[in-house]
Amino acid sequence: MQKFNKHSGIVAPLDRPNVDTDAIIPKQFLKSIKRSGFGPNAFDDWRYLDEGGPDIDNASRRPNPDFVLNQQPFDKATILLARENFGCGSSREHAVWALDDFGFRAVIAPSFADIFFNNSFKNGLLPIALQASVVDDLFKRVSDNNGLELTIDLAAQTVSCGDELIASFEIDEFRKHCMLNGLDDIALTLQHADEIKAYEANRKQSAPWLF
């Protein structure tokens, strides 16, 4: 997993609540057996005027000029600003892979759906939940200043704009540690293999029908 320490980048505003993972990456792209290459199809139904598919060349398609990620400078954005319940619906990790592959390193929203939130940490995409009023203020700032850059400091747990501190954010210590160091959490868990085996041995006694 790629490390996340400090990141500065352009903010793209996606001003709608309940953005679901079907919208982030539509189903026809889930037929891939790879975990890369989803970026050009992130938000596909909103991003293009014609329908796409795994065997359709995106270069031959018509981009939707009204969609934020097709507009400069948001096409170079690395921080996505969103509304409530971002990433709801399907568990598809392809949604995180698509955002990552597009170039996003963080998503800021008032709230996230649980599975998307978990998946993000597995891929070095930082989901930051801030108060709705702070998010609202950020939408206003971006609207006044297209190209607004924010700086996210994971170690300090802060979001800043230049020298101005916008907000501090919460994150579980364990997740922060894994993300700062880019740790493979399977390897971490396997360090406790003996404890897992001991649990299994006990469980075989108390609930033998499970084995």
Added chain:
Amino acid sequence: MSNRKTLYDKLWDDHVVRTEEDGTALLYIDRHLVHEVTSPQAFEGLRMAGREPWRTGSIVAVPDHNVPTTDRSEGITDPVAKLQVETLDNNCKEFGLTEFDMSDQRQGIVHVIGPEQGATLPGMTVVCGDSHTSTHGAFGALAFGIGTSEVEHVLATQCLMQNKSLNMLVSVDGQVHPGVTAKDIVLAIIGEIGTAGGTGYAIEFGGDAIRALSMEGRMTVCNMAIEAGARAGMVAVDQTTIDYVKGRPYSPTGDNMEKAEAYWSTLHSDDNAKFDKLVHIDAAEIKPQVTWGTSPEMVVDIDSSVPDPEAVSDKVKADGMRKALAYMGLEAGMPISDIAVDKVFIGSCTNSRIEDLREAAAIAHGRQVSDHVKLAMVVPGSGLVKKQAEEEGLDKIFIDAGFEWREPGCSMCLAMNADRLEPGERCASTSNRNFEGRQGQGGRTHLVSPAMAAAAAINGHFTNINELS
């Protein structure tokens, strides 16, 4: 009082292997269900790291999302989908995993076959790379959907790093009126608490109306816990649960069954257990439900009209409603019963079990699908559901009424296979998500119960089933 536990507390505590200082727990997983869409990258990761599955016996795999629901003798024609299904077959062979492949009569939607086989049992932790894994909570199990990285984690370690959720009890008190089904109950719950109302919570569904449900009904309710934002939904174990589980291929027998039953009988929340949030719903108030928008929380009853965003003060919410109305091609104030449908889909992990098909068949019996409906299809949840339905003559009722009778799979719930809506088409669907483009780009989905879907097929527009039956 502090030692009084909720059902969720009990299931959690029984599966904790270890806990980190910040409370993150390593949770043991008893059952791992696998399908073709979210597993290939996990198996590839396992191979690249030189790891083996920790416990192959915990895994049951099945292709369901990509499989055709029409004649399968020619296999899958879409080469990309074919490769994905073959990749699952090959991974299962390579690692020695149980798979019900496309030619197996036990094949079906992963959340239908798990319970059907007895592979889902009370007290288990059940995971799958699919958000509707919450379905299995109907058995008094802790069941939740995971991403592909977590699929790989469970394959490699039999465990997951998890943070405990908060406890929510949704109590549906009293009895529902005739014609009101489990689907209507859960849609009404989502309408009440919102699509993010359960975020951060594990929801236990209780109350007389839930207790009165069959296992099929409880699965429908738990299935849609995720549409209320909760990764896990669950129902306490009772005699209905145990009667359903007994005698299935993976269920315990003999002494083990006696031991298991003794344990399962403890799988309910203790009296006065503490819930972080309590929601009470009056069952008698619930009418047949129809969604009108692009989020499952955008739901009203059949006798209502499409709501007006102008009447909503929250700006973000009102904007969301306007976008939804524009996408759905609806006007505020339009009676729901005036909305005409182009297609009807009866199926999905929410509503494709035998009881669902019986409910729909009872409406279809002796009637004809409206000429205005281009396609009405019934997709059983598994090969075994299909067989049972055919033994009961349900297939004939559907076919005589003008429905198509298909092979099992996820089908038009998410339209990964050929079953889909064309742009602008409107569908009465028994599935779980009315998101934009979910059933095909530009398609418009209205979520309803199986009986309501059958009624929409017959009349060509939404109809209160109590006017038909």
